Amino acid sequence: MLRKFNKRSFDKVFTRCEDPWRYSTSDYEKTKYLRQLEAIRKFSPQPQSILEISCAEGVFTDILSQAFPQAKITGVDISQIAIERAREKYKDRPNITFIEADAIQFVCRDLPSQQRFDVIIQSESLHYIFARLVFQRKLRSYWREIANRLEKEGIFVTAHAINIQTRFVLLTCYSILEKLCQQVWKAKYREWSDFRRRRIKYDVRVFRRVSAH
Numbered sequence: 437m438l439r440k441f442n443k444r445s446f447d448k449v450f451t452r453c454e455d456p457w458r459y460s461t462s463d464y465e466k467t468k469y470l471r472q473l474e475a476i477r478k479f480s481p482q483p484q485s486i487l488e489i490s491c492a493e494g495v496f497t498d499i500l501s502q503a504f505p506q507a508k509i510t511g512v513d514i515s516q517i518a519i520e521r522a523r524e525k526y527k528d529r530p531n532i533t534f535i536e537a538d539a540i541q542f543v544c545r546d547l548p549s550q551q552r553f554d555v556i557i558q559s560e561s562l563h564y565i566f567a568r569l570v571f572q573r574k575l576r577s578y579w580r581e582i583a584n585r586l587e588k589e590g591i592f593v594t595a596h597a598i599n600i601q602t603r604f605v606l607l608t609c610y611s612i613l614e615k616l617c618q619q620v621w622k623a624k625y626r627e628w629s630d631f632r633r634r635r636i637k638y639d640v641r642v643f644r645r646v647s648a649h
């Protein structure tokens with residue numbers, strides 16, 4: 437499991453083809469991005485700073501940069517190939533910075549201590565980092581760091597397909613997050629995925645930081 441979801445394995449996925457999960461062409465993914473955007477607009481209408489963890493080739497990062505041109509947006513992904521493509525594709529977006537990094541190290545170690553965000557997003561990737569979080573005994577500290585990295589009233593947004601691989605991971609992460617933040621949005625959807633050729637159930641959640649720094 438740990439080896440399956442490491443940097444090498446994701447680089448392999450991105451080497452095999454461009455946009456491996458069809459993020460830029462699938463209507464299912466577009467709808468999922470729009471639902472996340474809608475949630476951000478509702479709870480943080482004018483964010484100045486956004487962090488997208490596991491941004492892949494930057495499809496949603498780009499949507500965010502157009503929706504919130506005033507915001508400084510940071511996209512992070514473990515795959516060097518994905519980040520290189522994102523940098524190339526969106527080099528004309530002055531408000532985006534792409535960083536190649538492992539989410540756990542980036543959040544728990546690399547982020548400068550004073551840096552905070554109005555919005556942090558991490559979608560379709562919690563199941564990839566979960567085993568390592570448990571193995572490294574960082575499950576709670578990861579979520580504590582995420583909560584601490586939110587500005588006052590800042591929000592954490594997440595969207596994931598619900599299936600046998602993700603259900604336990606999501607419930608565990610949400611239950612930890614609920615102790616650190618207030619869950620302000622929870623919506624379930626079921627939509628046709630042209631890529632998977634079946635209807636897929638996914639949820640979108642928003643957690644808001646409650647305590648002051």
Ligand SMILES: C[S@@+](CC[C@H](N)C(=O)[O-])C[C@H]1O[C@@H](n2cnc3c(N)ncnc32)[C@H](O)[C@@H]1O
Pocket residue numbers: 441446457459489490491492493495496512513514515518537538539540558559560561564565
């Ligand atoms: C299924 S894609 C999701 C892309 C994007 N979040 C979205 O919803 O459009 C999963 C992404 O997570 C990234 N990823 C996996 N493990 C990671 C880690 N430990 N740190 C950062 N990114 C990671 C992969 O490289 C891949 O780009």
